[in-house]
Amino acid sequence: MTTRSGLRRPVAIDEPSLRAVTFGSASGAGSVRLLTKAQRQQVASIATSVRLRPRAVIYHEDTTAGWVFINAGGVVKAFRDLPSGKRRIAAFLFAEDIFGLAENGRYVNTVQAVTEVRLHRIPLDELQRLFLQDGQLQFQFLCKVTDALRQAQRQKIVLTRRDAAGRVAMFLSMLEQRLPDAGLTSAIDVPMTRSDMASYLGLSLEAVSRATAALTERRIVTFASRHAAKIVDRGRFEKLVAEV
Amino acid sequence: MTTRSGLRRPVAIDEPSLRAVTFGSASGAGSVRLLTKAQRQQVASIATSVRLRPRAVIYHEDTTAGWVFINAGGVVKAFRDLPSGKRRIAAFLFAEDIFGLAENGRYVNTVQAVTEVRLHRIPLDELQRLFLQDGQLQFQFLCKVTDALRQAQRQKIVLTRRDAAGRVAMFLSMLEQRLPDAGLTSAIDVPMTRSDMASYLGLSLEAVSRATAALTERRIVTFASRHAAKIVDRGRFEKLVAEV
DNA sequence: CGTAGTATTGAAACGGATCAATATCTGTGG
């Protein structure tokens, strides 16, 4: 659980450890393959570990992209500030997620710590060299990026929903699915602010606030605090999530 | 130019040819690198060429994913039909684009030809084998998927716009940028229907229709036909596109 | 040249954005 005030339960791993997904193969069942020990050592040998406090900026959009990062614990947000002054969060990145998306050598988004985070910082040129040496390693990254693409496509579907409550429900559902334990009775940790949720869901802060209020009033979700949600009516919750 | 009625100007290439993008390196300037001749031959040796007419379905969502495809001319759309009955187009795929996104061995979307198309169909297992043999080749694919991720993130920003005219303008801008020639005076080919545009932009068909009417009325864009747009006021067009 | 699919246009209603006032939280320093 990534609490707001930092990593209460320290993350065990000290080396990059990637939860792989299939690139599109039939190897089925959401297979969770980690890198081999040798590969982890290889990556670790070129990576630097960094620890950051909430709000720390990891990099700014349009600056020269020299590193790729692996989140080793905590939550970060990747966003862009639009000309209109609005902020759009492209993604929240959790443990094991890779980030550092760039174009023409410059980062596409600004990335900032939401909670305290631990990162592995990997020089891009060295990583690229490793990729050519070790096809398996590169394949893990290919799978990771493919997974990010799938998530982005799902997220686009969320953004086309008209109802704010539905979007928020889908967001909570997404957070819940990240939980390793399928303990669907426990509380969902919501490490980000309502404002961050709004920026991610393409809603105003007020709409998110009203949506959470509506979910509470309809007795579908309860909030022990703003950062701890609990599904109290699973049936109606799933129905709402599926009403796309 | 991919016209509605098919490939008027036949596509020259007979082998897969990938327009590469940087994975995030500093190798700058939107570098367009193609596969080496040897790599193209390697891919061609395991690929099958297919030619399809408009409306032909290439694969259905949730079916077993056995191939990855490279679009060798024409336009296809990747979509999902939601429980509500609405259709959401995740992406339009043009020449040189790769598609076949899967999860747990099953395709995520349904893919259908918009115009007449030529495809290279590549068996997934053999491609995966090639990837491990040839890190450079795999890297081209990694770049392609990374590019698709960037596009999906941009598209998410489009979807958060309130104004239909702005979304349509951004869509036309996207189509224009695909044109090889920077001849910004020529017409933009719009191979898909208004309904497809709506499904892609998260709008109703009526909203798209009214938006194109508004763009015409405001003398920003003219439509020689429904499938040929022309920017007549570049200044106001770019301003509208940037008003995010 | 007809017909089915596609697109346009109008009117009403819904839902979120916005503006504004107030309340609550968080973390810092006394």
Add this chain to the structure above:
DNA sequence: CCACAGATATTGATCCGTTTCAATACTACG
């Protein structure tokens, strides 16, 4: 440990643009 201040969130009222429903027009293909 408590008080305080700035940031974050809630709640209310109004406005605006899209959706929806409905009728009509267009266009592409056989």
